[in-house]
Amino acid sequence: MPERVADAPWLIWLLEAIHRGQVGLLQLLYGLGWTGEVDGQPAWPWTQRLAGEYLLVDQAQARQLAWSLGAIAAALVLLALAMLWRRRRRRSLCLLGMALAAVVLAPWPSRQVVLVQAVPSSFHRNPLPFTDAAIVRGAAQYRRLCLQCHGAAGDGQGPEASAQPVWPPSFIGPLLWRRADGELLQAVRYGVRDGQGRPTMAGFAGQLSVAQSWELLHFLRAQAAGRLLNATGNWAQPVALPDMPLRCHRPDKTRVRDWRGQRLRLVSLADARQLPPDPRMVTLWLPPAGPLPALPEQVDCIVVSGVVAQQALGLVNGDAAMRDVQLLADKDGWLRARNSRAVGNWNDEDLLCRSTQDTQAPATPAAPVAEDGLTRILRRMDLEPVRYVKGGRVHGLR
Ligand code: HEC
Structure with missing residues (x-):
C-alpha cells in the first residue's frame, strides 16, 4: 500500500x-x-x-x-x-x-x-480548524451546490450525474486523501477540465467564499471517512476527532483541541454516570439531544454544541444516530477506535485505524495476568502513531 x-x-x-x-x-x-496571492495564500507561480x-x-x-x-x-x-x-x-x-x-x-x-x-493553490493548506461547526456548514453548501451530481452519500450517484461529460468521481475512496488540499480547492473554485482542456465540472468561486470552500472540503472528508468505515469496517483514511466546544471541570479547557496530547474518549451514552471512570484518558460526554444536563463527576467534559456535534460526529462515525457509542482518539487527535456496544468490553476489532497493515495484534509476551481489550488498544494507539500521506507528504495534525 x-x-x-x-x-x-x-x-x-x-x-x-x-x-x-x-x-x-x-x-x-x-x-x-x-x-502574489490567490484565495488568501501565496500563489505558486509555475505550472x-x-x-x-x-x-x-x-x-x-x-x-x-x-x-x-x-x-x-x-x-x-x-x-x-x-x-x-x-x-x-x-x-x-x-x-x-x-x-x-x-x-x-x-x-x-x-x-x-x-x-x-501544479495550480496556483497547489501548496495551500486548509486554514480552518476541523470543527463540528465547519463540517456542518460545509454539509449545507454540499446539499445546495454539489449533491445533484456527487450524490447524497458522496458516491457520485447524484440525479444529474449521468448528464455530465464524464461521470463524477466517488469521494468514498482514497481520492480526497491522495490529493493536496490546495488542488481540491482549485477544482471546487475554478472547475475541472479534461485532457483536451474542455470543462468537465464548472467552478463555484462565484457561489462560495474561500472559507465556505474550505468548509466544504472538511465536510467531504468527514463524510467520506464515515462512509469508508461503513464500507470497509475501518477508518482506512485517517480522520481527526472534530474540534468541538466543551464545558469541563477544568476551567482552562473549553474545546477539544485544548486537550491535545491526551488520549480522548468520547461517549454518547444516554446517562454518562453508567460509565466506569478511567484515569488513562479524558472522557468527553456527548449528551442526548435536548436541554444541556449538568456536568457529572464521572466525566471530564460535556460537549455543548448539541445537534451540530451530533451531526458532525454522525458523519465521521458513518451512523447519524450516534447512540451508545464510544470513540477513542489518540494523543495527536486521530480517531482510532470505536465501541458501539455502549459500556460493553473492548476487543481488538475495535481498533479501526491502524498504521500497520497487519490485522492481528502484535504478539504480546505471555503475561501472567490477562490484559483487557481496552488496555491493548491504548497501547497500540500509543506505539503506532498515524503517519499518512496527503498530496505526497506525511502529515501530523496541526
Ligand atoms: C453539474 C455536476 C457537478 C456539480 C454540481 C459538482 N460537480 Fe464536482 N465533479 C463533477 C464531475 C463531472 C467531475 C469529474 C471531472 C473530471 O474528472 O474531469 C467532478 C469532480 C470533482 C472533484 C474531483 C476533482 C479532481 O481534480 O479530481 C471534486 C473535489 C469535486 N468535483 C467537488 C465538487 C464540489 C465540492 C461541488 C459543490 C460545490 C461539486 N463538485 C459540484 C460534476 C459536478
Whole structure:
C-alpha cells in the first residue's frame, strides 16, 4: 500500500524535504513580492511542481531522486571548495570537474514521475480548524451546490450525474486523501477540465467564499471517512476527532483541541454516570439531544454544541444516530477506535485505524495476568502513531 510509508523512513524524510523546500521557496518569492496571492495564500507561480505522490508508488524513482539530490549537494560543496582554492588553479579545476561529473552522472529520475501539473493553490493548506461547526456548514453548501451530481452519500450517484461529460468521481475512496488540499480547492473554485482542456465540472468561486470552500472540503472528508468505515469496517483514511466546544471541570479547557496530547474518549451514552471512570484518558460526554444536563463527576467534559456535534460526529462515525457509542482518539487527535456496544468490553476489532497493515495484534509476551481489550488498544494507539500521506507528504495534525 503506497499510503502507508512507515516502513521506509528515508522516504518520509525525502518527501518532507521536497515539500518544505518548495514551500520555503514559495514563501521567499512571496516575501520578495515576486508572486502574489490567490484565495488568501501565496500563489505558486509555475505550472509544475515536484511531486511526492508518485515517488511513493515508485520507490525506485524516489531512490534515484535521493541520489541526485545528494549529488547536487556534493556538487555545491565541491564548487565552494573550488572557490576557496581558486588561487591553486589546477586543484580548483579538478574540483570543478568533479562537481560537474557529480551532476551529470547522478541517476536522474524520469521527468514525468518527478514533475506534475501544479495550480496556483497547489501548496495551500486548509486554514480552518476541523470543527463540528465547519463540517456542518460545509454539509449545507454540499446539499445546495454539489449533491445533484456527487450524490447524497458522496458516491457520485447524484440525479444529474449521468448528464455530465464524464461521470463524477466517488469521494468514498482514497481520492480526497491522495490529493493536496490546495488542488481540491482549485477544482471546487475554478472547475475541472479534461485532457483536451474542455470543462468537465464548472467552478463555484462565484457561489462560495474561500472559507465556505474550505468548509466544504472538511465536510467531504468527514463524510467520506464515515462512509469508508461503513464500507470497509475501518477508518482506512485517517480522520481527526472534530474540534468541538466543551464545558469541563477544568476551567482552562473549553474545546477539544485544548486537550491535545491526551488520549480522548468520547461517549454518547444516554446517562454518562453508567460509565466506569478511567484515569488513562479524558472522557468527553456527548449528551442526548435536548436541554444541556449538568456536568457529572464521572466525566471530564460535556460537549455543548448539541445537534451540530451530533451531526458532525454522525458523519465521521458513518451512523447519524450516534447512540451508545464510544470513540477513542489518540494523543495527536486521530480517531482510532470505536465501541458501539455502549459500556460493553473492548476487543481488538475495535481498533479501526491502524498504521500497520497487519490485522492481528502484535504478539504480546505471555503475561501472567490477562490484559483487557481496552488496555491493548491504548497501547497500540500509543506505539503506532498515524503517519499518512496527503498530496505526497506525511502529515501530523496541526
Ligand atoms: C453539474 C455536476 C457537478 C456539480 C454540481 C459538482 N460537480 Fe464536482 N465533479 C463533477 C464531475 C463531472 C467531475 C469529474 C471531472 C473530471 O474528472 O474531469 C467532478 C469532480 C470533482 C472533484 C474531483 C476533482 C479532481 O481534480 O479530481 C471534486 C473535489 C469535486 N468535483 C467537488 C465538487 C464540489 C465540492 C461541488 C459543490 C460545490 C461539486 N463538485 C459540484 C460534476 C459536478
